[in-house]
Amino acid sequence: MLYRSWDAVLRVRKEGLNVGLINKPTLNLVDEEAMRKVGSSPFVLVVESLNQKTGLGSKFGTWLLERQLTPRYGYMGTNKEGCGGLTEQIPHQGLDPQSIILKIRQLAQ
Template sequence: LYRSLDAVERLKQEGIDIGLINKPTLNSIDEEMMSKIGKSPMVLVVESFNRKTGLGSRFGSQLLERGYKPNYNHLGTHIEGCGGLWEQFPHQGIDPAGIMAAVKKLMG
């Protein structure tokens, strides 16, 4: 979460107005929040789990099931590697720089 917050704060310093929501699971769905998120121009889910089976894939499905189609992407682990978190987060693209790059790509 703090890596995402760092990226959001840096993006705001660059003049990009973006929000951050901490939603670690989909065990319960807040329909009001899903509506707010779904109507936003873009959504980026960042997680430290496998991007193929983690929250990002499920969250995207939940948005589509409700008819929402914002520009969407999700980041997570997807490259084999070893080492500690400080090595893996940049390697996987889920460090602040990788998050910022993904947001800018989604924004076009």
């Protein structure tokens, strides 16, 4: 999901929206300095290819709340059953760059 997210970030930056990207590929450790920086931003969006209910998005939101950090928050992950390869599944799950851009715009308002 990293390059799809990066594509979305580059596109919204061209529109004048100041957006950053952090790559957090595992649930192992919490980087407290990064959490403070992310938590002080206006919004946070976690995009992942894991299950939306049990993946990084659900954990990351908890980590923010445990530290009394309350940016607008959203997360995107797989949430539907389906078959096929990545070409079919990414848009089916709503994880394509355009879907990410829509979510960024919603959170940025």
